[in-house]
Amino acid sequence: MKSQDLRPRVGLIVSTLGAGGAERSVVGLATGLQKRGYDTTVMTFSTASGDFYRLPEPVNRVELDLMVKSGNPIAAVKNNIRRIQVIRQSIKRLHLDVVISFMDATNVLTLLAAHGLTCRVLVSERIDPAHHQVGHVWAALRRFVYRHADEIVVQTSQVASWIRRNTSARSVRLIPNFLSPPAGAPLAPRPLEERPATIIAAGRLHRQKGFDLLLQAFSLIKTKPELDHWTLQIYGDGKERDNLLQQIKELKLEKSVTLMGISERLVDAMLAGRVFVLSSRNEGFPNVLLEAMSAGCAVCGFREVSGVSDLIQHGQNGLLVDKMDAQSLANSIYTLCNDTVVSHSLAVAAHRVSQNYLDETIMPAWIDAVHGKSTG
Incomplete structure (x- = not known):
């Protein structure tokens, strides 16, 4: 972060901007940061052709093109190593001061990619992990690498308790989702x-x-x-x-x-x-x-x-x-x-x-x- 600029460059990482709650939250957060004067970039594993939600033009969009299917465990390891490399290169190329990732597997990859870099890294859990199975490998990686996050952002006290009990997270911050009223919606709904x-x-x-x-x-x-x-x-x-x-x-x-x-x-x-x-x-x-x-x-x-x-x-x-x-x-x-x-x-x-x-x-x-x- 430049000393004369109190607003850091922020990058948000999510797999897609498809039709989901996490994806909508990413768009809302990116919009909110941009409106408040933050240089904001959204990075996605997917390309824009699969988008459901649209980012406002001032928000920078980077398509990492990492949505590759793995036919076997060896291919999966190779693909994830490439994802880590591309994420790391992108963080450095964009000179990001703060990185915020969304969803479990993306969080793990982002933390591995950012290890040793000077940027602040926040990871956001968007579903209750007590009821969402990610597989033994991803679960083990999450337990281990969450210690490297500056903060884990969760939406409910229930999820916060689970993260504290089941991971090595250093800090957990509770921030609920916010509501962005769509254009044209009445301020007072009909009875x-x-x-x-x-x-x-x-x-x-x-x-x-x-x-x-x-x-x-x-x-x-x-x-x-x-x-x-x-x-x-x-x-x-x-x-x-x-x-x-x-x-x-x-x-x-x-x-x-x-x-x-x-x-x-x-x-x-x-x-x-x-x-x-x-x-x-x-x-x-x-x-x-x-x-x-x-x-x-x-x-x-x-x-x-x-x-x-x-x-x-x-x-x-x-x-x-x-x-x-x-x-x-x-x-x-x-x-x-x-x-x-x-x-x-x-x-x-x-x-x-x-x-x-x-x-x-x-x-x-x-x-x-x-x-x-x-x-x-």
């Missing part, structure tokens, strides 16, 4: 009674997201005559799509459930829906839940999932589901759909609480992390 009777869910179509549980729960509430007119829209794509379509058919929900695919304007669906259900079996920090709260939806999710109870105070701004099964989830969904007084009150409170996670509230914590300032 629920003005919206159609629609339940919204969103995420990768993967077992982790629990859409199979959601479909079972929805089939249970559809047996209630008073909720027969309700519909369910699930946004996202992934390898479970065919299985979910088959489940919809078996449950005879074809007329009331739609798999909507990926949407660049998910917020519009949330603003039009009454209820949002987070059915995930595990998360890091559920961005999509925070966005639904900001959109003024009545929300529910499983209590034991990381980040959910950080956002939802049961009975105040949403409902926490104590047991991870379809019947328990159905009970909470039924309350949100059928009790308009309760759902309206929860939705209003959810929107109010979500404003605590705006860019201007959370970004100062990232600025402190970039500069290595104590959390207090």
Whole structure:
């Protein structure tokens, strides 16, 4: 860092800018840093052709072109050595003062690449590692190399505890995700009674997201005559799509459930829906839940999932589901759909609480992390 310039050059490293929560967080953080005068670069293993999210033009984009499939263990070792070399060369070529990496394997590679360099290195865990298996080799490497990070950034106290117990991390800093309201979104969402009777869910179509549980729960509430007119829209794509379509058919929900695919304007669906259900079996920090709260939806999710109870105070701004099964989830969904007084009150409170996670509230914590300032 030049002595006359108090703002360091910052580089963010992530494998892709595809349609995921971590990728969206990278774009949001890069945008926030750039707006505050930081020379910011985003490095990706992938090329821009696979991007879902777009970076604002002032942010420098470097395509490392490292998304090579390994056919066997020897090829995997060679490819990862090359990744380490390319990351290291890029850090030096860009004269980065601070490097922030995202996601487990990328974190390990970045720490190995930056070893011995003078830059400050932060690594960010974006999912609950207690429930996300990375394989024995990557898990062992994570335990060993995390000691070389200046700080590990996590999103919830639950993940912070796991990192302290299971790695050699020297310092762990908790920074929740922040909410960047999309352009055009109203400051005050429409009241629920003005919206159609629609339940919204969103995420990768993967077992982790629990859409199979959601479909079972929805089939249970559809047996209630008073909720027969309700519909369910699930946004996202992934390898479970065919299985979910088959489940919809078996449950005879074809007329009331739609798999909507990926949407660049998910917020519009949330603003039009009454209820949002987070059915995930595990998360890091559920961005999509925070966005639904900001959109003024009545929300529910499983209590034991990381980040959910950080956002939802049961009975105040949403409902926490104590047991991870379809019947328990159905009970909470039924309350949100059928009790308009309760759902309206929860939705209003959810929107109010979500404003605590705006860019201007959370970004100062990232600025402190970039500069290595104590959390207090």
